[in-house]
Amino acid sequence: MIAFTLNGAPASTDAAPFAPLSDTLRESLGLTGTKVGCEAGDCGACTVLIDGAQACACLVPTAQAEGAAITTIEADHPVLARLRAAFLAHAAAQCGICTPGMIMAAADLLLRDAVPDAQAVRDAIGGVLCRCTGYQKIVEAVLAAAQGFTPVEQEAPAGEAVGASLARLDGWPKVLGTERYGADATPADALWLRVVRSPHASARFTLGDIDAARARHGLHAILTAADVPGLNGFGIMPALKDQPVLADGFVRYRGEAVLALVGERSAVEAVRDADLPITWQPLPALIGVEAARAEGAPLLHDHAPGNILVQGRLARGNPDAVHATAAATAEGAFTTSFVEHAYIEPEAGHAIPREDGMDIIACTQAPYMDREEVARVLGIAEDAVRIIPSACGGGFGGKLDVSVQPLLAVAARRVNRPVRVTYSRTESMASSTKRHPAQMHATMSADADGNFLAYTLEGDFNTGAYASWGPTVANRVPVHAAGPYRVPHVRAQARAVHTNEPPSGAFRGFGVPQAAIATEALVDDLALQLGHDRWAIRRRNALGRGDVTHSGQVLQASAGLPDCLDALKPEWDAMLAKVEAHNADNPRHRLGAGIACMWYGCGNTSMSNPSRMRAVLARDGRLTLFNGAVDIGQGSTTVIAQIFADALGLPVHSIDFVLGDTALTHDAGKTSASRQTFVSGRAAMETGRALRARILALANAGEDARLSLTGTTLTVTDGVGAARTIDLAALPADLDAEGRYDPPTTALDADGQGIPYATYGFAAQIALVRVDTQLGTVKVEEIVAAQDVGRAINPDLVLGQIHGGIAQGLGLALMEEYIPGRTENLHDYLIPTAGDVPPIRVHLIEDPEPEGPYGAKGVGEPALVPTAPAILGAIRHATGVRIDRVPVLPHRLWEAMR
Amino acid sequence: MIRYHRPTTLTEALSIRAGEDVAILAGATDIYPAAANRRAWGDPTHKDVLDITAIPGLRGVTESAHGWRLGCLVTWSDIARADLPRQFDGLRQAARQVGGQQVQNRGTLLGNLVTASPAGDGIPNLLALNAHVEVAGRDGTRMLPVADFLTGYRATALAPDEIAVALHIPKLPRAVSGFRKLGARHYLVISIAMVAAVIDIDENGRILMARLAIGACSATAQRLPGLEAELRGTSLYHADKVPEARHLDHLSPIDDIRASGAYRREAALRLLRDLLWDLGE
């Protein structure tokens, strides 16, 4: 027995002395508020206090807890209470998976230093990674908590929710540590599952006596491809289920699932892969698109000749002829790397077999798609599968594809017991999808006045071993590639190429961030050649209302890029002046300023992607919104409620929620493509209006009536002040209503012409960097963003999306590079820490979108897009070197400057 | 099942160590990540563990007439907070830059040395401080200079039945010291290259003795004997002019995920000059 003090009370455990304290807290003592993101000290999610000092619980043997005082997020302490409220009030928790660790690290500081400055806060939380917030709001929250208790505003009067920065409505569990993520709240009788994965990028394998191995290791089952009852395949594309749940004698990437071990935890965790009857025959691997496209390269899939999965294309005018005669032409070849989503929550969940089907509780961005995939793999009807999303500790596109779900389903079916799984960090990184590495060749030309004339891009996007979202990237890139500018002649082609590397899928921006790196560099080139200011050339060409896009779509409304640029102009001028003054007498540490723009179509490309919502005002007075949109931290639960509340005319805090459960809610589509506020938000608005119409009809009241609800009494007050009451309890049935929205788009023709999206988000950013020209190191000093969001339904949550997108864009530019076998953990794969993200200022531009709810459109992805090109432009400004490869690691910049 | 020993005396610890093949565990900040890495690719096995943290008296920072003794359980945070003279400035700076505060609070300096990673931030400082390792075995203790203790890439002279119990650092009351670390992000970052210096000066700033070491540019961190000799007798205020590429010829930096070898060599020289410039300020 190991005895210690836990949150002020005596505690003891018979956990193994070498078990990490994080595991003991979670699995033996039931305190799942302490999160585990890496088991290696790299993420800080498991931070607790040991005798008052912060420590990673995953690095502490339970034996060392003996006699110590352990404090976790569950503790009752005034400093924790202040931090919790401040985190909530300052929107410092998005997905919330880092929040317990952040709060504990901050508590360590506040207990030692009651009035810290921002630098002390960053030092204290420097060991905790957050992938969502960009840290600024976290630092603000800690500073606020030091000052005292921050009031948490979660209520707004009827009709005033839209536009209010309410604290997220689902926020308390996140700051209390009671939120249930994929690895939390698992049934006590669940068996454990561990996936055995290929260490080879390309190999054949044969299996020996699996049943003997099962018996030898005391397992309940070892699952192979043969155990998949339905189709052994999954994938995003409706007609291409190319990725096996368990490989069948052949693997196409390192990390591919080969076997699943199922049994009691101790048995499953004791098995060495080397003791399993797998005989490997490694094959030459295609690494990189050049190898895959080379003459005679082996084919990964029969359906992809030349290893080309798909090719997307857009063509307009005659760009080649125009390039040849234009006053200025710029071109370049640009390369980007695999980028890992690095959500702090590794994939996790559990399955519960039911007599007539299967329940899956797991972290996801796409419950309805998960349901289809699981049903197909099990060979059962879709409605026999119920997906209950757990809280999602970050997604960013990486949890759109299924991961644990089919494996859990097959296992639970086989052993007929609940089964749970939690991926390790390395397993998550090795097996999950990535941002596509791109190799792009682009050319852009302009006339002597700086008007853009023509643009061409040829891009190979490394889609890895399986299709995943490769086709989406290949289609989205050509539409956006030439940037948010008027360019009459465009040809853009993007190929998705298979290699023996991890499947590239969806990652915030679907290929657009990569293309923007190329395009914005060329825009800078043209400005340089023509002697124009980089802001001015962008402003001159910026798409605005009434302009025609490269796919021939007329932007009828909500095209606020000119406003974004205008908002940045004073800061741009100030930045340039600062750079000039500084560089005049600092030859080594040089400043540089950069600017970039972006546009981003909200919703799926040229595809129906409806959302449906339902609301019930019950006879007992309860108002419930059945919302199928999954909130992965971005705030859709709150934003959608704000929209619904105002459309209905009741206050937002009177709403109860049923969220994203495929048995209880309608399909609100995937949390992707920046579509939830726009598409599901509009569906929520329609739902609110429909319910309001029913109420007004019952009361025989006019449109301008005001509603109020007390108990079961609904009061309807019309414009002249006459009130009518409806006793809900006396109604023959609950009042319910539904709303649906599907953004209007058209198919694209062979030249990519048509209406791919109903609306676009626009943004521009400027960045100031400091480069040590001797060491090649880059410090981003400042970023100012201006983003047209249509309407900021909840300004604080919008800012959170922008900050977080910028942090990810900074990582893309400067440090992130996933290399299979080499950067498979958060030690070697670097994402920005609290010390890397600069102060960010944001101008919210609101050019309302008539299609959107209250004028809103998507904000989730756009913020990431301009960041990397703005930073790269700034590096160039500082050093004179055009960057053609990211990440710009210090040695790369140093080599480029040689 | 992994056996876990947590003795309360050094004698007991030494006899366990002598009796079986155990992994010594102190702050565990290297032990657990290594285990997680192996487990991720299907090797969940681990040696039996000898946890030395319940042995009293191993965490002290003590001063004697000749020098300082840092017990083997002294953590990075202990160093950052200890009342140590200027010759420890470099080590103190390193202590504040290792990992995040969680790691600093538990990880030990001695564990960093025993792991003997080329990128261990403590090691160049220990070389520059001319630290000696006190190693206890069943037959008594022996003292080894850090340079001899390190025998290669992640390899030390520690015998299978020994435990390192302390570091001894000779006093240099007038010495100045510093550390420069280069990484690709701000917190939680493994060094691309780092340099440490301990320089003894007279009252006029003339260098009496210089000890400089560079990490992450060879299999083990290296002193710079040529440069050290040339610095002797020069003024600290101009010392940054002295280092040349040739002083680093004996290093063998490699290309890896963090940087290229060529860059490391150049960056190390730059860091060295910067550090000397800082010390001369």
Ligand SMILES: Cc1cc2nc3c(=O)[nH]c(=O)nc-3n(C[C@@H](O)[C@@H](O)[C@H](O)COP(=O)(O)OP(=O)(O)OC[C@H]3O[C@@H](n4cnc5c(N)ncnc54)[C@H](O)[C@@H]3O)c2cc1C
């Ligand atoms: C997230 C993270 C970030 C890090 N960042 C850095 C960094 O920036 N720079 C850096 O240099 N390091 C870094 N490290 C590694 C650093 O924490 C370790 O090297 C630490 O100092 C080792 O001490 P420990 O007490 O934790 O050792 P342990 O993990 O307990 O042991 C390490 C090794 O030393 C042996 N050992 C320990 N004590 C003794 C002893 N008394 N006698 C004999 N053998 C012994 C052990 O058997 C083991 O082989 C980082 C680690 C993590 C997890």
Ligand code: FES
């Ligand atoms: S889980 Fe402990 S640091 Fe990541």
Ligand code: FES
């Ligand atoms: S809120 Fe920090 S990781 Fe999601």
